[in-house]
Each structure stands twice: as structure tokens, then as C-alpha cells.
Amino acid sequence: MTAASTPASGRAAWRADFPIFERQIYLNSCSLGALSRQSRARVQEFLGEWEQRGAAAWYDVWWERLAAVRAAYARAIGTPADGVALHASISTATSVLASLLDYRKRPKVVTTDLDFPTVAYQWLARRAQGVEVVIVRSPDGVTVPAELIARAVDDRTALVATSHVYFTTGAIQNVRAVADAAHRHGAWCYIDAYQSVGQVSVDVHAMGVDFLSGGGLKWLLGGPGIAFLYARQDLLPELDPAVTGWFAHARQFDFDPHTLVRHADARRLEQGTPALAAVHAQLGGFEVLEAIGYPRVREVTAALAHDLVARAQELGLRPHVAPEPDARSAIVMLPSADPAAAVTRLAERGIVADARPGHVRLSPYFYNTVEDHVAALEALRG
Numbered sequence: 001m002t003a004a005s006t007p008a009s010g011r012a013a014w015r016a017d018f019p020i021f022e023r024q025i026y027l028n029s030c031s032l033g034a035l036s037r038q039s040r041a042r043v044q045e046f047l048g049e050w051e052q053r054g055a056a057a058w059y060d061v062w063w064e065r066l067a068a069v070r071a072a073y074a075r076a077i078g079t080p081a082d083g084v085a086l087h088a089s090i091s092t093a094t095s096v097l098a099s100l101l102d103y104r105k106r107p108k109v110v111t112t113d114l115d116f117p118t119v120a121y122q123w124l125a126r127r128a129q130g131v132e133v134v135i136v137r138s139p140d141g142v143t144v145p146a147e148l149i150a151r152a153v154d155d156r157t158a159l160v161a162t163s164h165v166y167f168t169t170g171a172i173q174n175v176r177a178v179a180d181a182a183h184r185h186g187a188w189c190y191i192d193a194y195q196s197v198g199q200v201s202v203d204v205h206a207m208g209v210d211f212l213s214g215g216g217l218k219w220l221l222g223g224p225g226i227a228f229l230y231a232r233q234d235l236l237p238e239l240d241p242a243v244t245g246w247f248a249h250a251r252q253f254d255f256d257p258h259t260l261v262r263h264a265d266a267r268r269l270e271q272g273t274p275a276l277a278a279v280h281a282q283l284g285g286f287e288v289l290e291a292i293g294y295p296r297v298r299e300v301t302a303a304l305a306h307d308l309v310a311r312a313q314e315l316g317l318r319p320h321v322a323p324e325p326d327a328r329s330a331i332v333m334l335p336s337a338d339p340a341a342a343v344t345r346l347a348e349r350g351i352v353a354d355a356r357p358g359h360v361r362l363s364p365y366f367y368n369t370v371e372d373h374v375a376a377l378e379a380l381r382g
């Protein structure tokens with residue numbers, strides 16, 4: 001019996017925590033993870049505290065919850081609790097990173113045409129200051145071989161910035177090979193892991209990356225407005241971003257405008273007050289994921305992805321995914337002549353999916369079932 005078909009009551013209980021399934025089949029987690037009862041309860045708790053206590057809640061419960069959410073992000077990527085900085089989005093996290101590199105001797109940043117464009121934008125916006133952006137093209141539109149990225153890196157490269165899972169196709173990148181290629185030339189490696197942390201295994205130390213970002217929106221079930229940036233611990237003392245804020249200050253409550261003394265830990269890469277409602281939604285998401293356990297979440301999700309690809313192939317739908325099964329994640333692109341119409345047809349049958357140019361995108365997660373796949377593929381056929 002495969003993990004995807006296991007009818008364990010545990011799996012039914014997982015799904016019961018996501019009320020959207022009472023009315024719809026949700027197959028769009030790579031856009032936005034479904035809302036859990038736990039996240040709703042945590043946000044309600046926050047609203048109650050805000051209503052009843054106002055700012056007094058900052059000094060005990062809310063401050064502690066910022067630490068709790070940092071620690072949970074750190075656990076999700078296999079690093080100590082003080083190894084991550086909180087951010088509002090991947091864009092703000094990446095802009096802090098872009099502001100701490102020294103481009104004078106190393107003006108080049110290497111990225112790819114399959115990465116989410118907000119990554120490239122941080123450096124395109126710095127071209128006037130001499131930053132050179134090299135965008136490696138994917139030969140097949142599915143993935144970018146690490147060797148091609150390696151060929152673009154030289155001694156003038158400051159950073160290689162790419163994804164762990166490409167949002168465009170769900171292909172999983174060999175991050176270790178990319179990081180090694182960067183390091184051979186003295187460059188750093190930054191990984192946008194927004195589409196991976198939660199659904200596939202992430203261990204920043206095994207991957208050998210210098211920086212990595214992720215967040216709540218998708219596979220960590222935290223909703224919009226909360227993200228994180230990891231930086232390699234031994235680099236921290238030399239990281240002094242020009243884009244900063246009072247949360248980076250080691251003595252932020254001194255309110256001293258004369259000195260900027262940054263935290264020794266990764267908080268030195270933060271900016272301002274995190275969005276507390278989002279922090280609470282994320283804590284609810286972590287309750288769900290950590291109760292199930294990341295290995296089990298991954299096992300079930302990988303089996304579902306395998307099932308969906310196999311069913312689509314059987315129906316002749318030619319899913320646009322990585323050729324090697326091990327390089328596939330749970331983002332499944334199905335070619336479509338009219339993706340918007342197909343997504344509308346799915347919606348009419350209560351199935352939430354998404355359209356991308358030339359494709360319908362389905363992204364199952366641990367709370368889905370093979371019956372969801374059958375229903376979606378039937379609707380797509382017709």
C-alpha cells in the first residue's frame with residue numbers, strides 16, 4: 001500500500017483540520033496553503049489579546065511568540081533557533097541580502113530564468129550601480145542543470161541565487177551542487193526555498209548554502225505576511241546590510257539613533273515590527289506540521305505527487321514535470337490549450353486549481369487524497 005492510498009484515520013483527521021474540504025477540493029497549496037483550524041484559533045487568540053490587553057501583550061506573550069516562530073522556522077530547515085531572521089516576504093528578505101553584498105570586486109550575480117522573478121529584480125534594480133545580472137536559461141523549461149549554473153560562475157561572482165524547487169515546474173534543484181559551484185569561486189549561494197520548505201526535505205547544513213529564504217504562504221501553512229531569511233552562522237559577524245531597521249539592533253529599546261549595534265544572531269538581518277496576525281497564523285501551521293512530523297508530511301506528499309503524475313500520464317495529459325521521479329515535487333503542470341477555461345471548469349465542480357501560461361497547475365499536499373486527483377482529472381477531461 002502506498003503512502004498516498006493509506007486510508008489511515010490519521011489522514012482523515014489531518015484533512016478534518018482544514019474546513020475548505022467540507023465544500024471544495026483544494027489542489028492549490030503551491031499558491032496558498034489551506035487554512036487550518038489551528039491557524040484560525042491562533043489568530044483568534046491574538047485578536048482576543050489585542051482587544052483585551054492592547055500593547056501590554058507585547059512584553060510577555062507576543063515577544064515570546066516571535067521567538068517561537070523563529071525557532072520553528074529554524075527547526076524546519078535543520079538549524080539552531082537563532083539562525084533565522086523574520087521578514088514580511090521573500091522580497092524583503094532578498095532585498096536585505098542584496099544590500100549586504102560587496103559588488104566592488106564581485107559585481108556579478110547569477111540566477112536562472114526559472115526562478116521567481118522577485119529574486120532577479122533585487123539585482124536588476126542595482127544595475128545602475130554596476131551590478132551584472134547573469135540569467136542562466138533552462139534548456140528544457142523544466143529545470144536548470146547545476147553544471148550550466150556552474151559554468152556561469154567565475155571569480156567576479158558575488159552570489160548565485162536560485163530556487164530549491166522551481167515554482168514554474170516543481171523540479172527540485174541539486175542545491176548542494178549549486179552551492180559547491182559558487183564556493184569554488186569564492187561566491188555565496190542563496191536559495192529561495194519558498195516552494196520547498198514543508199513539502200520537501202530542507203537541511204541547510206547538508207545543502208551547504210550560505211543564505212536561504214522561505215515562509216508561511218505555501219507549504220508551511222502560515223498564510224501571507226510572514227517569511228524568514230537564514231544566514232550561515234559563521235558569516236553573521238560580517239553581515240551588515242544597508243537595508244535594515246530597529247529589530248536588527250542589539251539594544252533596540254535604547255532607542256539610540258547614534259549607534260547601530262547589530263544583534264550577533266540572525267536578527268541582525270531583520271527590519272521592523274513583524275505582522276503579528278501572520279505570526280500567529282504561522283504558529284497554527286507549525287502546530288499541524290510538527291504534530292504530523294515533516295518526514296511523514298513529505299512521504300505522503302511525495303506519494304500523492306507520484307500518483308497524480310502517473311494518472312495524468314495514463315490519461316495522455318503529458319505532465320510537464322522533471323523526467324527523473326526523484327527530482328519532482330508536488331507542483332504538477334498539465335499542458336492546456338486554454339488554462340483559464342480549464343480552471344473555471346474545475347471551479348464549477350468545486351475544485352480549486354490554478355492557471356499558468358499554457359498550463360493548469362495542480363499542487364496536492366498531505367491533506368489531499370487520490371480521490372481528489374481522480375475528480376480533478378475527470379473534470380479536466382471533461
Ligand SMILES: Cc1ncc(COP(=O)(O)O)c(C=O)c1O
Binds near residue numbers: 090091
Ligand atoms: C519561489 C517563490 N519565490 C518568491 C515568491 C514571491 O515572494 P514574496 O511575494 O513573498 O516576495 C513566490 C510566490 O509567491 C514563489 O513561488
